Structures are given as C-alpha cells and as structure tokens.
Amino acid sequence: MSAGNGVEDPRLQQLVDGIVRLASGALGSRMTPSPRGDDIDAVITGVNLLAEELEYIYSDLEQRVADRTFMLQRAQAELEEMAKTDALTGLANRILLNERIQEAILASADSGTITAVLVLDLDSFKGINDSLGHGAGDIVLVEVARRLRSSVRATDTVARLGGDEFAVVITGSSTDEILLIAHRISEQLQDSVRVGPETVWAMASIGVCIGSSGYPPEALMRDADIAMYQAKAQGRNNVQLFHPDMLAAVRERLRITAELHSAVANGELALCYQPVVELASGKAIGLEALLRWHHPVRGLIMPDSFIRIAEETGLIVELGQWVLHEGVAQLGRWNETAPDLTGFRLHLNLSAAELLRRDLLEDVRDTLARNDVAPGRLVLEITETVLMSRGTAEEQILTGLRDLGVGMQIDDFGTGYSSISYLRTLPADTVKVDHTLIDDLVSDPQQQKFVAAILQLISAAGLKAIVEGIETAEQAAQLEAMGCLYGQGFYYSYPLPPEEVLDQLRSLSERL
Numbered sequence: 077m078s079a080g081n082g083v084e085d086p087r088l089q090q091l092v093d094g095i096v097r098l099a100s101g102a103l104g105s106r107m108t109p110s111p112r113g114d115d116i117d118a119v120i121t122g123v124n125l126l127a128e129e130l131e132y133i134y135s136d137l138e139q140r141v142a143d144r145t146f147m148l149q150r151a152q153a154e155l156e157e158m159a160k161t162d163a164l165t166g167l168a169n170r171i172l173l174n175e176r177i178q179e180a181i182l183a184s185a186d187s188g189t190i191t192a193v194l195v196l197d198l199d200s201f202k203g204i205n206d207s208l209g210h211g212a213g214d215i216v217l218v219e220v221a222r223r224l225r226s227s228v229r230a231t232d233t234v235a236r237l238g239g240d241e242f243a244v245v246i247t248g249s250s251t252d253e254i255l256l257i258a259h260r261i262s263e264q265l266q267d268s269v270r271v272g273p274e275t276v277w278a279m280a281s282i283g284v285c286i287g288s289s290g291y292p293p294e295a296l297m298r299d300a301d302i303a304m305y306q307a308k309a310q311g312r313n314n315v316q317l318f319h320p321d322m323l324a325a326v327r328e329r330l331r332i333t334a335e336l337h338s339a340v341a342n343g344e345l346a347l348c349y350q351p352v353v354e355l356a357s358g359k360a361i362g363l364e365a366l367l368r369w370h371h372p373v374r375g376l377i378m379p380d381s382f383i384r385i386a387e388e389t390g391l392i393v394e395l396g397q398w399v400l401h402e403g404v405a406q407l408g409r410w411n412e413t414a415p416d417l418t419g420f421r422l423h424l425n426l427s428a429a430e431l432l433r434r435d436l437l438e439d440v441r442d443t444l445a446r447n448d449v450a451p452g453r454l455v456l457e458i459t460e461t462v463l464m465s466r467g468t469a470e471e472q473i474l475t476g477l478r479d480l481g482v483g484m485q486i487d488d489f490g491t492g493y494s495s496i497s498y499l500r501t502l503p504a505d506t507v508k509v510d511h512t513l514i515d516d517l518v519s520d521p522q523q524q525k526f527v528a529a530i531l532q533l534i535s536a537a538g539l540k541a542i543v544e545g546i547e548t549a550e551q552a553a554q555l556e557a558m559g560c561l562y563g564q565g566f567y568y569s570y571p572l573p574p575e576e577v578l579d580q581l582r583s584l585s586e587r588l
C-alpha cells in the first residue's frame with residue numbers, strides 16, 4: 077500500500093514491526109495511530125484492540141495456570157506430609173525420622189555438634205490394649221506423643237515408629253543435656269494416664285545413642301534400639317546409653333541362637349543332677365535335672381547363658397521337650413539299675429513358654445508311660461513370676477498335670493512379688509526358697525527372722541519348703557534349727573553327671 081503519491085507510507089513499516097512484536101509475545105506493545113485517521117490508522121487501531129484482547133486472555137490464562145499449579149503443589153505437599161506422618165499422633169513416621177537423622181548427621185559434620193537418637197518402647201502397652209481395648213490404647217499413644225513433644229524443643233524431631241515404639245532426634249545439645257532430656261522424658265511418662273474411668277501407666281524403656289559426624293545414620297537407629305533392649309533387660313522403665321559392648325552382646329546372642337538350633341540335633345545337650353536332701357537324714361528326696369550345653373568349640377556353657385535366649389526365641393520348647401524325654405528316660409534306667417536308691421522324685425525346670433505348649437500334658441503322660449515311671453515321681457519346677465501371671469490356657473495345663481498326679485513346685489520363691497493370699501492359690505505342693513534369701517543367713521539376725529517368717533508362711537499355706545543354695549554346714553544347721561526340712565546346695569552336692577550322682581547319694585546318707 078502506498079500513500080497515493082508513489083512514496084511508501086512509513087506507517088506501513090511501523091505496522092509490520094508492531095505486528096512482528098506482538099507475534100513475538102510482546103503483548104503490551106501498542107502502535108500510535110496518526111491524526112489522519114485513514115484506513116491505515118483504522119488497521120493500527122484494530123491491531124491495538126486485538127492486542128489488548130489477547131493480553132487480557134493471556135494474563136487470565138496465566139493466572140489460572142498459576143492457581144492450578146499452586147493447588148497441585150499444595151496437594152502434593154499434603155500427600156508428602158501424610159506419607160511422612162503418623163496418622164494417629166501426628167508425629168513424624170519412620171521415613172521422615174530417617175530423613176531427619178540423615179540431615180542432622182550431615183549438619184553435625186559442618187558444625188562439629190552431636191546428634192542423638194532416643195528409642196522408646198512402652199513397657200506395658202500390650203496389657204492396656206488387651207484389657208481396655210484398642211480405643212484406650214490409642215488414647216494412651218496420643219498422650220505419650222503429647223508428653224514427648226512437650227519434653228523437647230520444636231526443632232527436635234519426635235516420631236512414632238509403629239505400635240508402642242517412639243523415637244526422638246535431638247540436635248545441638250551436649251551429651252549431658254541429652255541424657256537430662258532422656259531422664260526428663262522418662263519422668264514425664266511416670267505420671268498416670270486417665271482413660272475414661274480407668275487409670276493406666278505408660279512407662280517406657282529408653283535407649284539413647286549419641287553420634288557425631290562419622291556415625292552412619294542407620295547405625296544410630298540400630299544402636300539406640302540395642303540400648304533400648306538393654307533398658308528392657310535392666311528391668312524396664314529406665315534409660316540406657318549405648319555402649320559398643322552392647323553390640324558385641326547382641327552379636328553373641330545371635331550366634332548362640334544360631335548354634336542352639338543345632339545343639340539338640342548334634343547331641344550337645346546333657347543333664348546334670350543335683351540332690352534335694354532331707355536335712356535331718358541326708359537322704360535324697362529329689363534330684364533336680366539341670367541343663368548343660370557341651371559346645372564343640374567353646375566347651376561347657378551354663379544355662380544362665382542360654383536359657384533366656386532360648387525363651388526369647390521360642391527354642392525353649394524344643395529344649396524343654398528334650399529335657400523331659402532325657403530326664404524321664406534316665407529315671408526309668410535308674411529304676412532298673414539301682415532300685416534301692418531311686419525313692420527320689422525327679423525335678424524338671426519348666427519355662428513360661430513351655431506351659432503354653434498345647435501338647436505338654438500329652439507329652440508328659442506319654443513320656444512317663446513309655447519309661448514306666450509313675451506320674452508322682454515327677455515334679456515340675458515353675459518360677460513364682462510365671463505362676464502368678466498365668467492365664468487360662470496355662471491354668472488348664474497346670475490343672476491337667478496335677479490331675480495326672482505330677483508334682484508342682486514354685487521355684488525361686490522370694491525373688492518375685494508374693495502375697496500370702498496369693499501363695500495359697502498357687503497350684504503347687506512344694507516351694508523352693510531362692511538362694512538369695514539365705515546368702516547372709518548366718519551373719520545377719522534380721523535375715524534369720526525374715527527367712528523364719530517365710531518358712532512359716534509357706535507352711536501356713538499348706539506347702540513344703542525346700543531351701544536352695546545351701547553352701548555351708550552353718551547354713552544347713554541354722555535352717556534345720558528353724559524347722560526347715562529340705563534343702564539343696566553345693567554343701568550337699570554339686571550338680572553331677574548321671575554316672576556320678578548315685579554314688580553321691582550313697583555317700584550323702586552315710587555322711588550325715
């Protein structure tokens with residue numbers, strides 16, 4: 077288009093440039109129409125109007141995209157938050173906890189500070205859940221979460237690992253401060269929790285691990301966990317700081333567990349027998365079978381080093397079965413080879429888990445019959461704590477065993493909680509008084525009174541007392557003077573292998 081005089085109108089170039097600018101996205105650019113108001117100006121004004129419209133549509137679109145993006149981001153953040161928090165308590169979960177530990181360890185590399193992880197496990201939560209229901213359990217967990225949060229700074233992380241296990245990550249504090257916090261938490265958890273009309277306690281065993289920059293984050297959790305188990309082993313409701321020795325102990329346990337699995341099959345187990353003696357005559361009224369493990373490499377291992385592990389891993393059931401079969405078979409052999417000596421009863425120790433064996437009664441009955449041993453010749457030693465916490469399933473088995481005619485004995489009496497009224501309700505006929513009660517018997521008059529009272533208590537409950545751990549003639553004489561009829565201990569005989577124990581019985585009755 078020309079201006080009519082053959083000369084190109086400069087507005088045309090301006091128009092082309094303007095359209096190119098708009099096309100390149102500069103929607104804010106406008107052209108100025110000339111005062112002439114001709115066709116070209118009309119096009120310029122039209123293009124300006126179009127640009128205006130376009131600009132409006134664009135900004136509206138941009139705003140909508142921004143809004144949608146914001147909503148999406150928020151939803152994603154909420155999802156992430158949900159994936160990293162515990163729904164019940166609102167605390168961090170394991171994933172977030174691990175992230176926080178990683179961050180803390182990285183930060184401590186820069187700052188030279190330490191990072192602490194506390195692992196907490198409630199001591200009696202299962203009981204609350206079982207007796208009051210899961211709703212009550214949830215109330216307790218939420219309250220514990222609240223107390224934990226209030227015991228630490230906002231910058232520290234509190235997490236629920238699942239069930240009744242919690243963890244806390246503390247940064248920027250000294251070792252002393254961290255231990256102080258751990259004890260403060262422990263104290264906070266001593267207070268009772270109200271659940272409707274009920275009052276319950278949610279005390280915890282707490283393990284603490286403190287790491288500096290080089291500590292692998294996953295080891296920090298593992299070691300706090302090990303310390304927590306140590307706290308449980310120390311009687312619960314306490315705080316333990318991780319020490320490398322604890323790790324060695326865990327490895328040792330794992331090794332023992334693995335090797336114990338094959339000990340029965342490899343014939344590495346044996347029984348020793350220790351006489352239960354009538355104090356006045358020296359005559360054996362019983363023989364207690366005590367388990368020994370002859371390890372091919374490490375030699376003799378005593379039960380205190382493996383019974384607890386066997387109980388915790390469930391292996392005790394297999395061990396107990398072996399003890400029952402071997403002990404009763406041995407009694408059967410003695411009946412044949414030395415009938416003059418075998419007036420004694422055979423005592424076997426039974427762990428809590430064995431009482432839950434459905435086939436225990438049947439196994440005992442069959443084993444006795446197979447070896448031609450009368451049920452009255454067998455006594456099962458069960459610790460006081462096991463008897464007191466027995467449930468209906470155990471009660472049924474105990475009743476069945478008693479009906480069969482097997483004797484029942486309370487072992488380690490005096491180490492747990494015993495009340496007089498309770499003693500009378502325990503399904504037992506004899507009570508073995510724990511050796512710790514007579515340790516200071518000869519030197520401590522107070523202890524003499526105490527043991528005398530215990531002996532009277534047992535007799536008042538219609539039970540017979542056997543005192544274990546008698547090591548000296550003085551102790552034996554003192555106990556006899558107190559009216560105690562039966563005893564057991566190194567003074568009379570060490571636990572002996574079966575081929576030696578009958579000779580010992582003979583010399584005992586000759587000696588006294």
Ligand code: C2E
Pocket residue numbers: 350365366367378379380383396399425426427457487488511544545546547564565566567571
């Ligand atoms: P327990 O049933 O109370 O057995 C008595 C323990 O005291 C035995 O230790 C015995 O050797 C020891 N002892 C006996 N007289 C004396 C003494 O005069 N002084 C001292 N200081 N100790 C004495 P042992 O054989 O090491 O057994 C330890 C525990 O292991 C037993 O305590 C029992 O709870 C458990 N145990 C042993 N054998 C078995 C078993 O076959 N099954 C189960 N479930 N537990 C067993």
Ligand code: MG
Pocket residue numbers: 364425457487
């Ligand atoms: Mg015993």
Ligand code: MG
Pocket residue numbers: 487488508510544
């Ligand atoms: Mg005992």
